[in-house]
Amino acid sequence: MAICIFITGGTFDKTYDEIRGRLSFGDTHLPEMLRLGRSRVDVSIRTLLMIDSLEMTDNDRELIVRHCAQCDHSRIVVTHGTDTMVETAAAIAKGVTGKTIVLTGAMIPYAFGSSDGLFNLGSALSFAQVLPPGVYIAMNGRVYAAERVRKNYEARRFEEV
Amino acid sequence: MAICIFITGGTFDKTYDEIRGRLSFGDTHLPEMLRLGRSRVDVSIRTLLMIDSLEMTDNDRELIVRHCAQCDHSRIVVTHGTDTMVETAAAIAKGVTGKTIVLTGAMIPYAFGSSDGLFNLGSALSFAQVLPPGVYIAMNGRVYAAERVRKNYEARRFEEV
Amino acid sequence: MAICIFITGGTFDKTYDEIRGRLSFGDTHLPEMLRLGRSRVDVSIRTLLMIDSLEMTDNDRELIVRHCAQCDHSRIVVTHGTDTMVETAAAIAKGVTGKTIVLTGAMIPYAFGSSDGLFNLGSALSFAQVLPPGVYIAMNGRVYAAERVRKNYEARRFEEV
């Protein structure tokens, strides 16, 4: 069973920019993470965007929706910043049917030793393999249907609504 | 949805014994791993054994089966050494019905920077929440039914039979 | 032989601010680093500042100079951002005599798995114990006298002048 992974950036992929002394985006860490997890899932990875999800425009979301709709696989994982993950999940839910699509991300960049990213990636790939068609958010061991989740910004976690 | 986690040891929990300069077992790393993954899954953790799975006896397996059968939850994750994970899965499958039980472990101890443990734990907890009753092995992003899996020792991975 | 460690911030101590999704300063990582290195050096640690060295003012430098001059120990390590480490070293050299003072920092924050911080800290503490009185910069295994070093911004390293 093959899974398509679309990269869009987010905390997951933030890296340290030595010259400017701040976080920025470089290449995705996904392949390195799959190696570390010794993943034996058959995946095809494609980087669509590499941005902070607060800067994601409607055009960007259309791009993601279009790729989810057009890709050959019926099981998809999308890595995404947590700030607007709910909005993108809603956009995908409106535009794509008949596929199992799981959005995931991280609260702490993978490049930090203390990241939750590897745990979330293992979780998202697993949910994507067994859940029925629909759009979901998988974070910190839990999974939420796109239409029944919100981000609790104070508590810095997702919760059912 | 609450999940019961039973610890039995295995590579997952091997730690460095400074005095004797070799690997041994101390306390389980599970709580630390759940903290790192910022897991929001409702779990109860219980350490049943803390041994290398090559040293696991029939009595040890009976102990695991009995706890799986008697625990209040219908969704269970068992951490286990990979060498005899298949045998224990078979024993559980024979002794317990009506529950979703997922065995998982690691190829590299969690205490090593290069461990696959956190990825596997995220995966196992996810499969345990959504798979129908049965006994499974979740390793490296994949899930296998207890009766259809073997460990390929040369390739150091699990595969379907 | 006791060493006084003054913390001033810099890349060394940058941490991830989850709420705002960017790097910021929290508590210093120094005690954790000394624990990891199992340091058996007798140190007293004091946080003077917790800022990016690009934002360091003349007043801030005076504060550092004053503490170096007044502290009871004759061997001192100062953690500092790399951008203006040379300027601060010069200010200390002008204001303090008869003490061995070593400035150090990191190219990558300690909170990142890929940090050079632990290596630099082991190095700085060692140079501070054996070098004659003077002001030095210890970075990436090398040591430079305060009056004979510059930061090469393109190459992102220090070099003798």
Add this chain to the structure above:
Amino acid sequence: MAICIFITGGTFDKTYDEIRGRLSFGDTHLPEMLRLGRSRVDVSIRTLLMIDSLEMTDNDRELIVRHCAQCDHSRIVVTHGTDTMVETAAAIAKGVTGKTIVLTGAMIPYAFGSSDGLFNLGSALSFAQVLPPGVYIAMNGRVYAAERVRKNYEARRFEEV
């Protein structure tokens, strides 16, 4: 100033043997550690042995002494298991004069996230650059003359005698 690094194994370089599920020796981690520390010290690395220091024979020590005596550089770092580091330091002190030779190692293998190895390496390379000719042990931020150190096995640290 060039430093010769001789590798002999020890806890420093223990790695996880997946097939046998225990610690063993593979390639040295030294180059990776120098990269992580972004070391700018001019070094030449040579692996003499790759063994547990408890298994080190008189012949092995002769080999180390001979290489220390014959190498072109007058500043040398030797990585070594902690159990018999003191004996090897004594052997080198008897056989080599006029050079600064620093032995170092680790209490926890570098491959573990919690290793003191990187701190010790930064320290040893620094002491090796500035100490006068003699044989020393550099561990956990401290440096000891070869003839005035013992390993305290209960406390798992070195101390002056």
